[in-house]
Amino acid sequence: MVEALRGALAEEMERDANVIVIGEDIGRLGGVFRVTDGLLERFGRDRVIDAPLAEGGIVGTAIGMAMHGLRPVVEIQFADFIYPAFDQLVNEAAKMRYRSGAQFAVPMVVRAPAGGGIKGGHYHSQSPEAYFAHTPGLKVYYPASPNDARAMLLEAIRDPDPVIFFEPKRVYRAVREPREDYEVRERARILRPGEDISCISYGASIYECLEAAEAAARRGIEVEIIDLRSLIPLDEETLDRSVRHTGRALIVHEAPLTGGYGGELVAGIVERNFAWLRARPMRVAGIDAPFPYALELEALPSARRILLAIEALMRESEEALPQTVFGDARDSRQGGLAAARTEDREPKNDSGVKKGDEDSVEGAMEIK
């Protein structure tokens, strides 16, 4: 993914002289993850700015740049260090267009490597996307694959609004795929079609979901995997179509459960698709704790935990409603729902889940 991001930056800087990159250690060092490697030599110091250690100043300066014609792409060294820029992002960038009656806009991208799995402990593992998803005026992208990263970064740079662009750092070197150019346009993507459960995720967790789905498939459960890609705006259609088809929703993310974006996803899904649900939606998320070091794999939503949830979801919807003590309730409800959904389930071609279409990349990615 690193190469895909670097390629997108270089391509867009070549195409548009107003694009500049700014961040800590992004010039001479090429970024701690080398995403900006070679850009300094190619585009010079004026457009590749090694900034002082001041995230708020970097983002604040980028806002000013964006207000006068540049297209700044900020690198925050780790998403964990984005908080000194929180005020600038939440109170300034997010509100600029609205508060000025669209006299000013902030076409800025803030890239930040996020997520765990690299033994980074508290401060090199965080997934702060929910903070930004709750901030009207900000867009939040979170690509999971190299080609998505490439396409989405190009789109983010060209977007008239500020985009917080999280990069799953665990995937930086782990995932490679042959380059392909396509548009993402803030649409979710069905990575794997399935009949039984809609598993919705983003970022590195996608790969855990895929692994869990394989295991589930061996047990006869077909999990449809949806990679949101864009959290804000949210592609409700793809979600709703899938959930109405499967009747079961499972949300997976690395960020702590409580108050995470998963809550919003569940709430929205339930609000929009209550009648189609065969079981309570479930969430598998990071633990409600600072990201731990020694036990980081336990803290993360692993394929195992996802698989357990998949099984629970099937079990509950087919055998019993959760926590209920009323036998009649389960039965009649299930009967009712099962009946209700027959119509929807049978004509699979209408379900909107086109198997094998260009949005389905099953197997195309390999985790290294």
Next chain:
Amino acid sequence: MVEALRGALAEEMERDANVIVIGEDIGRLGGVFRVTDGLLERFGRDRVIDAPLAEGGIVGTAIGMAMHGLRPVVEIQFADFIYPAFDQLVNEAAKMRYRSGAQFAVPMVVRAPAGGGIKGGHYHSQSPEAYFAHTPGLKVYYPASPNDARAMLLEAIRDPDPVIFFEPKRVYRAVREPREDYEVRERARILRPGEDISCISYGASIYECLEAAEAAARRGIEVEIIDLRSLIPLDEETLDRSVRHTGRALIVHEAPLTGGYGGELVAGIVERNFAWLRARPMRVAGIDAPFPYALELEALPSARRILLAIEALMRESEEALPQTVFGDARDSRQGGLAAARTEDREPKNDSGVKKGDEDSVEGAMEIK
């Protein structure tokens, strides 16, 4: 409410010499809302600190104070100005106990007037509680009444963990009630019992909910109103008991809908009480926009919008499931659920909703 808060501060400062207050304009001026009025004269400059304009520094300093035996109570002049302290709150205060293996703790309270309704526009109206509710290690309190504010502030100061304490500024002067001393202990409170809908809210919105409930009652709909009081930790029992009783949940908050704490509440309610739900839970929230000035009353979750949601919730659960095109689904599902819930609904004394007990303050508060 201002007097209740001031009284609690004075009382606790009297009782415990380690309690200090720090913030902008809190000394000579007594705070822009006068919550700290008179404290400087009474407790002196060492314990009532008029701080420079640096929220991050104020909170960071308070963290250090708390780590060496003091009990600092920070005032952030408006919740909208808490973001410069975001890094200190989220990366430092929240993680201190955990990361140090409980060698250090941060018994600190950060008070912040929050919410709209005073014509404050973008920067004197925000409700940022969801950011903190998503931060493991922080507690989030949000009292709605003077006596709750008093009790909860005392408990927050004595708490060993950092507490973000939002005060609904719209209520500061509007609501008065005879002083009563009791314990809150992070429990939700049923402000008004009801059979039909569990309406869950906190902060100033509570009063809109009460107003809507009155109107609904006139139409024969009995809305149970739950004031969360403590968002983190969350009193799941009270919520679940109520939702299982009514089968319908409505969440109301001022913060923008998307990614708000309402999403978490809906997700949790659905996860824990799916079998008991007669209708999709609904949310009435602030608009997904920076808090506007001229149209602030439209942006807020008003009694009218709540009433519409109440009616929709009743209609949908009794007449039709939302967005469904399958007649049989609605019917069989409703039948099933109705059957399921008979047992739960009938013996009202077991429902946990004790009418008229000391937790029910119906009518005790008056809005001025």
Next chain:
Amino acid sequence: MGGTIAVERILGEGGALIREPLLRIERRFVVYEAMLRQRRFDTIMMRAQRQGRIGFHLGSEGEEAAILGVAEALADTDFLVPCYRESAALFHRGFPIESFVDQSVGNARDVNRGRQMPVHFSSADHRCLSVSAPIGTQIPHAVGVGYAAKMRDERIAVAVFFGDGATSSQGFHEGLTLAAALEVPVVFFCRNNRYAISLPVEEQCRAETLVDKAVGYGIPAYRVDGDDVLAVHFRACKALAEARSARRPIFIELLTYRRGAHSSSDDPTRYRSEVPPRDPIQIFRDHLYTLEAFDEEAIGRRIDAFDRDLRAMLRRAEAAPKPSIESIVEGVYAKPTRTQLRQLEAIQAAREL
């Protein structure tokens, strides 16, 4: 140390000039009139606030020289990055006062579409960034605008304003740090009006002067008597010219005094009782009296006319329609989200209830 930097002055005792100003005589009358107009403006707006006709006002009583001295020195192509107290500077660039009044009322004609509190103005047409309440956040924006101008090879300067209290903020530190590192054509005007709401500057900062702070960033700094409009104009001209040509940041502390309340929400009697220094309008007037062409009466008539005009503007602004309900979700993003559209529907439904 900074404390030894002398305070620059041009206006001496009895209106005599200590050194030759850069402001031509005809323009002195214009600037004086702008100062008077601003004073009248603030008085009327503050009264309108007291009467409940507008929700909030924040004036610049006593700081007109500091603000207008700079405004007069700006070229039209320069950027103005205001704090919140510099409406006079925006008016001086030709922004219609009626537009400010519309903004204060929050009606449909407001360029900000009624979304911001009064006094949170902005005007892209006048190269004036958007006022926001959080203190100090505009300082890095100015740096960014300056950098963009430099990259685009525009020979312009950026003037950013902030208060003494703002020097404690993150935006100040980060803005000055970035400005020095990126070598931008930005002039930092620190209006030291001696108070951050109730906190005297001595308690904000223990350095002898605020220009001491510039030292730590390696940014050249000047102290100017902010109540001496000719001195402010002089130093601002020099600094802006240097910023435009040498493309580097300069820091200027303008020593002044906030004569009024912090804003319409404030009651300064709670925290101060000292006798204010001499009014900058009086100080300038002493000088204008020494000039033959000074026609005080004509100016007075125009100010009275302005007074009437302003009252009419207020009436018109109040009579103007409120912003449309759609404006509540428009423009958060270039394109509204589905959730926003659903919310708009719910709001409309509630309205019709």
Next chain:
Amino acid sequence: MGGTIAVERILGEGGALIREPLLRIERRFVVYEAMLRQRRFDTIMMRAQRQGRIGFHLGSEGEEAAILGVAEALADTDFLVPCYRESAALFHRGFPIESFVDQSVGNARDVNRGRQMPVHFSSADHRCLSVSAPIGTQIPHAVGVGYAAKMRDERIAVAVFFGDGATSSQGFHEGLTLAAALEVPVVFFCRNNRYAISLPVEEQCRAETLVDKAVGYGIPAYRVDGDDVLAVHFRACKALAEARSARRPIFIELLTYRRGAHSSSDDPTRYRSEVPPRDPIQIFRDHLYTLEAFDEEAIGRRIDAFDRDLRAMLRRAEAAPKPSIESIVEGVYAKPTRTQLRQLEAIQAAREL
């Protein structure tokens, strides 16, 4: 301006003393040995990291004089508020190196219970606050601890460390602002090792020196040759004593050089190639050679023994059990939440799969 503040030195050419140090002769050997031990420690830990035995290390090669000169000056009752590069100071206060090794491995014996990355130490017993990665955040904490000590009438000082890069951070600006306003007994030790990862200090800050920054806060400042352990110790003693008695902040820039990589994740050949200055260990050794009692061989033997000990510690640390699964949710709050307990259950169930 600050640039004119002379750099303090005690060690001259060939180990001669320019002025009388405060460090007694016996203690010089102790400090020297601590410097050598730290160098050995970093070497072994860095190697352990390369071998994959620990996940991360961050050493202090070249900065031992700056760190240990201060550590030696601290009283046991003083607080140490570290950045991340000052493990030597913690060891000097008696913190067992084995405990650091346990922390680096993240085993069940780690006082932090395996929750933080290596090098993120803490020890309440040694009055050493908890290292966190975000730069500069510890600076206001030091101010708060100092204030608490003052309120409790303790005659102690707080020593807070941070790097040159950290002077651009919010914590620096806000910490120094608050320190000056609250008059706290805090000594700010800025280890200017000339780099913030890859960025040379000249590009972080355009002031001539970093002590220039202290001027803006009204905090007295000193520049010391940080490679001269006697000079560091001298100034640290004076400053800490003054902080304890006069209860006011003092700023000290320690001029040094980061000889190694920023951390085990860094490759400095990508961004620098200059010849490093002379090694502070060599500089100090020159002086010790002039002292009769200097028994280099005995020290060498003890360092070799330490080397063996450290390897054994590593082996023991690796053999020790991992933290319990419960530790994953314990201690976030004084009392775990229901959600946390449910999550713990889910994790346990997944483990048993």
